[in-house]
Amino acid sequence: xxxxxxxxxxxxxxxxxxxxxxxxxxxxxxxxxxxxxxxxxxxxxxxxxxxxxxxxxxxxxxxxxxxxxxxxxxxxxxxxxxxxxxxxxxxxxxxxxxxxxxxxxxxxxxxxxxxxxxxxxxxxxxxxxxxxxxxxxxxxxxxxxxxxxxxxxxxxxxxxxxxxxxxxxxxxxxxxxxxxxxxxxxxxxxxxxxxxxxxxxxxxxxxxxx
Ligand SMILES: NC(=O)c1ccc[n+]([C@@H]2O[C@H](COP(=O)([O-])OP(=O)(O)OC[C@H]3O[C@@H](n4cnc5c(N)ncnc54)[C@H](OP(=O)(O)O)[C@@H]3O)[C@@H](O)[C@H]2O)c1
Numbered sequence: 001x002x003x004x005x006x007x008x009x010x011x012x013x014x015x016x017x018x019x020x021x022x023x024x025x026x027x028x029x030x031x032x033x034x035x036x037x038x039x040x041x042x043x044x045x046x047x048x049x050x051x052x053x054x055x056x057x058x059x060x061x062x063x064x065x066x067x068x069x070x071x072x073x074x075x076x077x078x079x080x081x082x083x084x085x086x087x088x089x090x091x092x093x094x095x096x097x098x099x100x101x102x103x104x105x106x107x108x109x110x111x112x113x114x115x116x117x118x119x120x121x122x123x124x125x126x127x128x129x130x131x132x133x134x135x136x137x138x139x140x141x142x143x144x145x146x147x148x149x150x151x152x153x154x155x156x157x158x159x160x161x162x163x164x165x166x167x168x169x170x171x172x173x174x175x176x177x178x179x180x181x182x183x184x185x186x187x188x189x190x191x192x193x194x195x196x197x198x199x200x201x202x203x204x205x206x207x208x209x210x
Contacts, residue, residue: 009033011079014086016046023083028054037064037075066103076110126176128161144199
């Protein structure tokens with residue numbers, strides 16, 4: 001990847017997390033200057049970030065908690081863009097809702113103060129699936145890929161989906177694509193952009209039923 005011409009500073013919240021670590025890696029490869037927020041920069045679990053290519057020169061880890069507005073403000077001020085991925089990942093709504101809702105509001109307010117312009121798409125979930133259901137759908141649509149269809153927790157009953165509802169979005173008139181269609185279109189788009197190899201055996205006559 002070619003480096004960006006003018007260094008642009010991007011904040012990535014929850015930088016040590018699974019998704020954020022990939023974002024940090026890819027942004028560093030593209031030449032961006034990164035401020036990654038973590039709850040504790042001295043925690044060894046964030047060491048992998050410091051080993052990324054370009055990290056020495058262009059990655060700063062900032063201590064921030066989603067419920068501490070000032071800490072987020074300090075991390076975001078002076079940034080041109082923000083990827084907000086920090087969130088407790090748990091099935092317990094009590095642990096998740098407060099940091100997710102208040103934390104996201106804090107990030108949005110701090111970003112607005114820093115004059116970060118929102119851009120891109122808004123993705124709203126149509127339904128919540130167990131990871132096993134996601135791979136089953138993908139394996140059916142794209143049998144030519146080596147998609148695992150067994151989960152390590154398959155001997156136990158599957159965890160139930162979150163009890164959250166998207167009814168408010170539907171009441172606002174939002175029409176949501178089915179998850180099956182979204183997954184199908186995501187893979188097709190990744191193929192078209194050259195991120196996934198197109199297998200010669202693949203046929204395009206798959207019908208999507210909700
Ligand atoms: N991974 C997936 O396949 C997937 C798919 C769809 C959606 N998502 C969503 O994407 C987001 C990130 O997922 P992930 O898989 O990357 O999760 P993850 O690896 O658990 O990362 C979440 C990060 O958020 C940080 N965090 C949690 N609570 C925080 C708080 N109060 N203040 C500051 N940071 C906090 C965590 O830090 P600590 O580790 O220090 O707690 C961690 O670094 C989540 O909202 C998840 O629901 C993920």
